[in-house]
Every structure is written in C-alpha cells, then in structure tokens.
Amino acid sequence: MKITKQLSFLVAFCLSLLFLSSSVAAAELPGQAQKIKDAGVLRVGVKQDVPNFGYLDPQDNQYHGMEIDIAKEIAQELGVKIEYTPVTSHTREPLMDNGQVDLIIATYTITPQRQESYAISTPYYYDQIGFLVNKKSDIQNPKALDGKTIGVSQGSTTKANLKAFAKKNGLSFNFVELGSFPELAISLYAQRIDAFSVDKSILSGYTSKQTQILDQGFNTQEYGIASKKSNGPLINYINSLIEKWNQDGTLKQIQETYNLKSKQPTKN
Structure with a gap:
C-alpha cells in the first residue's frame, strides 16, 4: 500500500513537472x-x-x-x-x-x-542575380545585353539592382515589368524581351532546351x-x-x- 502511494506521488510529481515545463515554454x-x-x-x-x-x-x-x-x-x-x-x-x-x-x-x-x-x-538563403537568355541569341555575357530589353518582376528589387550594375559597367538597359515569373519566361521564349533577370536559383526553374543562364551573376541577395x-x-x-x-x-x-x-x- 505504501509503495503504491509512493508510485502515485511520483507519477503525479512527474506530470506536474511536465505541465510546468510546457507552461514555461509557452x-x-x-x-x-x-x-x-x-x-x-x-x-x-x-x-x-x-x-x-x-x-x-x-x-x-x-x-x-x-x-x-x-x-x-x-x-x-x-x-x-x-x-x-x-x-x-x-x-x-x-x-x-x-x-x-x-x-x-x-x-x-x-x-x-x-x-x-x-x-x-x-x-x-543566399543567391546572385542572373540572366536567362535564348541560346539562339548568342548572348554569352551581360555586356552583350547593352541597349537591349530585360524583363523583371513588378515590385522586386531586380530593376534597381540592374540599373546600378549598368551604371557601374557603362551599360544601358531597357526594361519590361510583368506581374509573374511565368509571364516573363513566356515573353523570353517569344523573344519579346532579350533576357529575363532575377536570382539565379529562381531562373533555374525556368530553363529549357532553348534557354540558358549566363555564367556571370552579380550582387549577392539574402532572403x-x-x-x-x-x-x-x-x-x-x-x-x-x-x-x-x-x-x-x-x-x-x-x-x-x-x-x-x-x-x-x-x-x-
């Protein structure tokens, strides 16, 4: 009987500690x-x-x-x-x-x-801004985009970063802003823009047999x-x-x- 009471007390004590620790965590x-x-x-x-x-x-x-x-x-x-x-x-x-x-x-x-x-x-997560281009365009680096049209997402920081990159490297870009990444990818495939620019890891989800991501990226991004x-x-x-x-x-x-x-x- 005494042992049973001791076990009951021990169980109750352990449960109270568990409840207390949960309350503290909360x-x-x-x-x-x-x-x-x-x-x-x-x-x-x-x-x-x-x-x-x-x-x-x-x-x-x-x-x-x-x-x-x-x-x-x-x-x-x-x-x-x-x-x-x-x-x-x-x-x-x-x-x-x-x-x-x-x-x-x-x-x-x-x-x-x-x-x-x-x-x-x-x-x-950390990444770099990159460029997705059509392979047939023969664009192999960002300098070849001088004077061309780049598609960016509305509300993103990409456009501002591209302007700074262009100024630093003596380049000039035209911009098209669209509401979604699929729209930008379609515009690139249809050759309505010369490049689709955003972080490289995002671009990796939109590559195809007809497109490629340029090796050169810039401006490390932090998510x-x-x-x-x-x-x-x-x-x-x-x-x-x-x-x-x-x-x-x-x-x-x-x-x-x-x-x-x-x-x-x-x-x-």
Whole structure:
C-alpha cells in the first residue's frame, strides 16, 4: 500500500513537472507567436510560381519547395496548421500591411529600405542575380545585353539592382515589368524581351532546351522571412529557429532536397 502511494506521488510529481515545463515554454513565446499558437493556424504568404522555392503543383494542388518546407518547420515548432496565401513580388508587402498573413516566406530580399518598414529575419538563403537568355541569341555575357530589353518582376528589387550594375559597367538597359515569373519566361521564349533577370536559383526553374543562364551573376541577395514591423519579437523567435536549423543541419537538408546551394558570401 505504501509503495503504491509512493508510485502515485511520483507519477503525479512527474506530470506536474511536465505541465510546468510546457507552461514555461509557452510563456517564453513572444506575443504574436502565442496568438498564432492559440489560433491554431499560421498564415504564410508564399510564391506559387517559383519551382524549388514555392510552387503550387496543379497535379496534386499542393504547395512544394524549400520555402514551403521552412513554413512547415515553423508551424511544427508552434504546433499549428498552415494556411498558405499565394503572393507575388507586387503583393507581398500589402498583404503584410493589412494583416492578411503572419509571415512572408517568398524569395523576399533583405534590403535596408525594407528593414525600415518591416521586421525581417536573418538570411535563410543566399543567391546572385542572373540572366536567362535564348541560346539562339548568342548572348554569352551581360555586356552583350547593352541597349537591349530585360524583363523583371513588378515590385522586386531586380530593376534597381540592374540599373546600378549598368551604371557601374557603362551599360544601358531597357526594361519590361510583368506581374509573374511565368509571364516573363513566356515573353523570353517569344523573344519579346532579350533576357529575363532575377536570382539565379529562381531562373533555374525556368530553363529549357532553348534557354540558358549566363555564367556571370552579380550582387549577392539574402532572403529573409518578413512580417509587420510591430511583429519584431516574432521575427526574433524565427531567428532563433534559423540559428538552430543552421546548427543541426535542417536548413541544409531542406535546400538539398530541392538541389539548391546557398551561395553565402565569403568574409575577408
């Protein structure tokens, strides 16, 4: 009888410790993360037209890609479901502004200007801006694009970066801005533009037998997870997850799943 009481006390004590640790863990979540946990759903803005990053497959009507897997990891940490909202480079910020999404994980390049208006995580991926051209054009390097027309995505930082690149190298570009990457790829195939420019890893999803990515790229890009400026504590929590995933290899494993290689710049 005495042993039974002791066992009962031990079980009760262990359960109380488990409950206490869970309560402490929950208390450690920043306000917005706790709200997401209480709501039971994480609302994430993702790309639906970028193979390997965020792509809505018409065959199974499911999202796939590195950024989709990152969203799943965050949701798993919080113990909630995910609600995906498709975004474009043009709609990402308005969706954050009006509170329709909790996070944007959509090839969002970190810039000082964006950091002034939004809370953005540490980088989870690094890449370079590149050029996709038609093989028949015989364009082998960016200098051969002098005076030609380059297609870029509306709302992206690519156009500004290309202008700076052109000025630095004594070149001149004409621009066509379209709303989606598939539109830009189609315009290139139809020879309405001479090159389609965005980050190389994104371009890799639009190569074909008739196109190629130029070897020369420029201006290393850093992708971050973004939210409203007031959600800074939530992004600090995301930063702790990114740090953990970098240390335990989770982030590298996700990238390798989609044959992606983050090109983090070397420090001198």
